[in-house]
Amino acid sequence: MKSLLYIGNKLSKHGFNKTTVETLETSFEEEGYKVYSVSDKKSFFFRILDMIFTLIKLSRKIDYVLIDTYSTKAFWYAFFTSQLARMFAIKYIPILHGGNLPNRLQKNPFLSQLVFKNAYKNVAPSNYLKSEFEKESFTNVIYIPNTIEIEKYTLKVRKDFQPKLLWVRAFASIYNPEMAVQVLFELQKEYPNASLTMVGPDKDGSLFETQKKADDLGVKVTFTGQLSKETWWQLASEHDVFINTTHFDNTPISVMEAMALGLPVVSTNVGGLPYLLTDSKNALLVNDANVEEMCVAIKKIILNTSETILMTQHARELVEKMDWKVIKRQWNSLLQ
Incomplete structure (x- = not known):
């Protein structure tokens, strides 16, 4: 059985809309994966800490880290957890959600290289993001669309x-x-x-x-x-x-x-x-x-x-x- 750590914003209990981590998590479990997920901490600072410490704690138990990746403030938890996954030699997969991510590639090329070039794969839910990443010479991007039941x-x-x-x-x-x-x-x-x-x-x-x-x-x-x-x-x-x-x-x-x-x-x-x-x-x-x-x-x-x-x-x-x-x-x- 493959084990996954899914990192994203699990904030629906705080009055926010459910994000992919709260929907795909259940779907992966039904497919037979062991899934851990974080974080439901309301504070952005404590949410990042929760993600980091959970990854450290589970580093020997997991096969992949999935990271919901956005273009604004939430980009930073993708950055820190992806680099931590690299330290532990765990394959990590950013799931590209932010419609403004192409601007992030332009504004922070060095940080973007660290996150996306070193990923096992980058999953783009739209051919738009796939093409934008390929324009910036990222060759490890695959298209898997958002899904509904x-x-x-x-x-x-x-x-x-x-x-x-x-x-x-x-x-x-x-x-x-x-x-x-x-x-x-x-x-x-x-x-x-x-x-x-x-x-x-x-x-x-x-x-x-x-x-x-x-x-x-x-x-x-x-x-x-x-x-x-x-x-x-x-x-x-x-x-x-x-x-x-x-x-x-x-x-x-x-x-x-x-x-x-x-x-x-x-x-x-x-x-x-x-x-x-x-x-x-x-x-x-x-x-x-x-x-x-x-x-x-x-x-x-x-x-x-x-x-x-x-x-x-x-x-x-x-x-x-x-x-x-x-x-x-x-x-x-x-x-x-």
């Missing part, structure tokens, strides 16, 4: 579409939540009954700023806070359009989940999203921060029912190919 998602087949908007993400400036409020404000000029529900925890104070934007514009937005996946999946059945307003991104699970649930997706055309979504085939893509374009796209969804239905069918077909039963073969091949 498709049978858990109840597909709702809609016959018509209303301007009932759903936004699901952590409230952080890089995800540009205020844009969703601006879209609602503009949309209500033509559709007075248009509505917006925003689901997710606050990450950097953006929730307050978004609520203030709604107040300033005089629009009513439903802010639910963090919800369990099962709860927002149910909420999705009461909405007709999923909007994604991010400035940077890789392959967001929430977008994949919306596609699995049958919601048409309108997203900014940034980072890895054009590698996941094909404009006018399985989603509609608009330029970053362009409120007018997003409103036009939403109107297109409402007015062109037959095209939208076909688009949601293509979207569901795409995410069915990302089911864990399919993707687990790639992981097993890598870890065996």
Whole structure:
């Protein structure tokens, strides 16, 4: 039996959305791996210490270290734990999540070389990050897409579409939540009954700023806070359009989940999203921060029912190919 140490942010009990470490961990265990995982410490400092000491303690028990790797502050736990794994001669695998990681490669080339050049493999959940890393001469990058368990998602087949908007993400400036409020404000000029529900925890104070934007514009937005996946999946059945307003991104699970649930997706055309979504085939893509374009796209969804239905069918077909039963073969091949 192979033993894995999975390092990532396990912060859902503190009110944050579940990350990959909290979902893939169970999937690996079901495949017969012995999985240890860290960390659920709320403090960033104590979280890093927990990761480091756990790796030291388990250094003789584990075959691989998997490291969820992001582009901002969380990059540092990837740096420290990867170098510790090198000291113990343990194979480590960064899983590349940060949509802004290409900028990290540019800004910190020396540190990036230490982390990524010495990895057993770097796993890119999108061909966007794979291609960006290959541009910087990293040859040890493989593509294994983000995965969902498709049978858990109840597909709702809609016959018509209303301007009932759903936004699901952590409230952080890089995800540009205020844009969703601006879209609602503009949309209500033509559709007075248009509505917006925003689901997710606050990450950097953006929730307050978004609520203030709604107040300033005089629009009513439903802010639910963090919800369990099962709860927002149910909420999705009461909405007709999923909007994604991010400035940077890789392959967001929430977008994949919306596609699995049958919601048409309108997203900014940034980072890895054009590698996941094909404009006018399985989603509609608009330029970053362009409120007018997003409103036009939403109107297109409402007015062109037959095209939208076909688009949601293509979207569901795409995410069915990302089911864990399919993707687990790639992981097993890598870890065996």
